[in-house]
Amino acid sequence: MIRLALAAALLLSLAACGRSRPRADLVFINGAEPESIDPHVVTDQVGMRIASALFEGLCRIDEAGKPQPGMAERWEVTPDRKTYTFHLRPNTVWSDGTPLGAQDFVYSWKRVLSPDFGADYASQLYVIKNARSHHEGTLRDFTQVGVVALDDRTLRVELENPTPYFIDLCAFTAFYPVPRHIIEKHGTAWIKPGTLVGNGAYTLQDWLLDDRISLHLNERYWDAANVGMKSIDILPISEPNTAINYFLTGQADLIMDKGMVPTSLTAKLKQEPYFHTGPFLGSYFTRFNVTRAPFDNPKIRLAFSLAIDRKRVTEKITQLGERNAYSLTPPGAGQNYQPPPGPEFDPEKARRLLAEAGYPGGKGFPRVEYLYFPKPVERNIAVELQAMWREHLGVSVDLAKQEWKIYLSSMKEKNYHLCRSSWVGDYNDPGTFLEMFLAGNGNNRTGWANAGYDGLIAAAAREADLNQRNTLFQQAEKLLVTDEAVLIPIYHYVGVQFFHASRLAGVQANMIDDHPFRCMRWKK
Structure with missing residues (x-):
């Protein structure tokens, strides 16, 4: 011990614990x-843990991380895999005793998709027919969205395309019902x-x-x-x-x-x-604000990525057996998906790109800030990245520390140059990582928008052939991580529980x- x-x-x-209670x-x-603990507002694991204890969707997650029946006791799926009919459990009620029915799900999903509500996870509902059009304001009539209460206990959901992970989504916070009468x-x-x-x-x-x-x-x-x-x-x-x-x-x-x-x-x-550990679908990375100079230049972003020796982070600082990351999606995301190889440590190429961008040897490069939140491991990683950019590129990066809530707000408002970031998969599919960087996605937080990227993700959503779908995702990830270098993958997580x-x-x-x-x- x-x-x-x-x-x-x-x-x-x-x-803090207090002996009197x-x-x-x-x-x-x-x-x-x-x-926040509003299930339609939370975007971080800290808040989601609490929201998931207070609310439950049509499905719920078990201790193995698998979706199981929740508010819905059963469901049927049409042969084309596009229409689901959920049957709610009898006599389901809110915690104040008010009856809870299918119409509560219709109200709640409409709330998430309201253009004025600002749910960062609204895009998770885009798998539903016409949900994206309603959220983007081009379709005002919500009755045209593919969700309808057939009666108090029956909810029918029509999808845009067959979605193999839809049941997983039904256990996710953005799909939870919320109490209209209280709100x-x-x-x-x-x-x-x-x-x-x-x-x-x-x-x-x-x-x-x-x-x-x-x-x-x-x-x-x-x-x-x-x-x-x-x-x-x-x-x-x-x-x-x-x-x-x-x-x-x-x-x-x-x-x-x-x-x-x-x-x-x-x-x-x-x-x-x-002390317990185990691999899971999570990645630690650095996010760029591409709307703020000098990181509006993809050559500079790629140079910063090529200057990172990931082993210095995982072997010197984290030390938990994390895999060095050269992609956003971790190995094992989805069925047979292999992420494309991304930028590896290549300081010579990094210096060449920086010179091509007008900053040979880092001369004249403006002062920029790396944003992180106050935990010792986060500061240690920040200091190590700062040292590598100075050593290999000759640039000075200041470190900016903010408390958790302020840090999240700064990311959301794009009030940063580059920042510490992470993502944990909401379901086991490459889309949970790659859809984050669609234009207009509330969790993008980089200012990056690319029509080609959006088209590849949309094509993957329509593609029924698994191999072709994976190929489209690979093309999109290469565009994101290498061609445009919107982020720098650092390592893939292992979970830790005490x-x-x-x-x-x-x-x-x-x-x-x-x-x-x-x-x-x-x-x-």
């Missing part, structure tokens, strides 16, 4: 304060404790900023009898040493954040029985790194 002499952190943890069945460290009454305040009404396994009991979010079992949840943890405290601790101290002193039961591994202790922690497997069940490494709280239980 590793003993950490972190007296200050221990005192802080004792104060009962300990929750499960105490989980979430890594940051969520930006229309309370407006944006509907997600506050005492007001929020959901349909998931848990209800929101408390939300104390920078302290905890408390969840309690939703007694009206259709599967409440099989939920193991009746109460959960979620702590927004972002400092790895403090988080590990909470865990080692028994004040927290679970950590599921790869950024919570103190780099100085990585080698020792990997030997402990409570928990005592001899006591805690229901946590299992899986390809989408999704671990529902409702699946967790203490062993007897």
Whole structure:
């Protein structure tokens, strides 16, 4: 057992937990304060974990990361694989007892697709017939969108094309229903404790900023009898040493954040029985703002990519066995998809491209900033990238640190030059990575728009032949990563979980790194 002499952190943890209130069945460290818990607004894993506990879609994810029946107990699919008819469970209700029916899904999906709502994940619904046209404002009549409530318990969904991962999407946050009667009454305040009404396994009991979010079992949840943890405290601790101290002193039961591994202790922690890892569909990369000079020039972007020796990051800093990345999509995404080879470490070519762009040896290159958020591993990676760009290109890159919510806002508003980024697949398909960089996609956040790229992704969506579909995705990824160099792949993630497997069940490494709280239980 590793003993950490972190007296200050221990005192802080004792104060934060508070001895006067009962300990929750499960105490989980979430890594940051969520930006939102509205399932149609959240874009980060921190918020999605909570939203997925409070709400549930037609399907739900099990502990193996696979979609299973949720609000819908069954469904039928037409032979052309384009029309789904979902049958909701009998007597489904919101957590306040209000009946929940098929019309709630129609309302909720209309909310996501509203051009004025601004859902970053609205494009996930583009697989539905006419959804894109409605979201882009060219089709105003929502009744022409392929979703209709046939009756209170039956929902019919018509797709643009056969979509092999549609059932996976039905378990994703953007597809969750939200309570119209609460939203229309309370407006944006509907997600506050005492007001929020959901349909998931848990209800929101408390939300104390920078302290905890408390969840309690939703007694009206259709599967409440099989939920193991009746109460959960979620702590927004972002400092790895403090988080590990909470865990080692028994004040927290679970950590599921790869950024919570103190780099100085990585080698020792990997030997402990409570340290668990497994590969999953996630990539760490650097994102460019292509609307801001000098990164409006693809030669300069490619030069920055070629100047990165990924081994210096994975072997020196992260040390968790991550695979060096030369593509955005990780190996294993989808059926037989092999991402095209991207830019490898080639400092000579990088310097040549920079010179061709007008900055030989980095002379005259303007000062730019690399944006990241405050975790030690993030700062260490930022410093290493900064050093490589200075060493191989002769350019100076300043480091800008922002708190999680501000960092997300800066990315969204494109208030940066280049920044730390990551993406975890929402479902097991290359599209979950590549569709992000479509023009107008709310998660693009680079300002890059390319009609050729959009055409390739659209063609892949229409393509029934798997091999041809993969070829179209490969062409698109080459355009994104190499030809236009909109981003710099750094490494592909491995998942990390801290928990005592001899006591805690229901946590299992899986390809989408999704671990529902409702699946967790203490062993007897």
